[in-house]
Amino acid sequence: MNVEFFYPPQYLFEKHALQFDASVDGELISCLVSEEELPRLIGESPPQGQDAVLHAFNQHRDSVEQAARTLLQQQGVPAVDENGRRELFITAAGTDVPTVN
Numbered sequence: 544m545n546v547e548f549f550y551p552p553q554y555l556f557e558k559h560a561l562q563f564d565a566s567v568d569g570e571l572i573s574c575l576v577s578e579e580e581l582p583r584l585i586g587e588s589p590p591q592g593q594d595a596v597l598h599a600f601n602q603h604r605d606s607v608e609q610a611a612r613t614l615l616q617q618q619g620v621p622a623v624d625e626n627g628r629r630e631l632f633i634t635a636a637g638t639d640v641p642t643v644n
Contacts, residue, residue, distance in 0.1 A: 544568060544616060548608055552600055554593045561600050565611065565631075567620050573630045574611045576600070580633055584610050607633070 545568050552563040560575040578596060582589045585603035590596045600607060610633050621629045 546612055546615060548574075548611075552597065554597060556593075560632075561596060563600075563607075565615075567615055570620055570629060572615075572621060573628055574633065575630060576607055576610075576633045581607075584633070 545566075547566045549564040549566070552561045554560075555562050555575070558575060558577075559579075560577045561581070562573055562575050565572045565574050576584070578589065581596065581599060584606050585599055586606075587599065587603075590599040611631060614631060614633060618631075621631050623629055
């Protein structure tokens with residue numbers, strides 16, 4: 544599985560998450576990391592505010608990317624949703640979207 548990540552990430556207020564894009568074997572995937580999951584991934588206390596969340600993500604980008612890679616390898620590429628997008632949600636519960644194997 545060939546995974547490439549693209550930057551910069553953006554903060555999505557409506558989802559309380561950071562979004563960064565990836566290409567998985569040529570398929571565009573939107574990866575989302577919730578505010579509640581980010582501290583677990585980086586091993587630090589929760590950042591407060593959009594700028595702090597973005598800074599924490601950038602400081603620990605390798606850990607977040609590894610979590611995304613692991614989910615993609617375990618779960619497969621997310622199925623296309625009703626909006627024509629593929630989204631991978633990195634949360635305490637893992638991915639919460641159907642996958643295509």
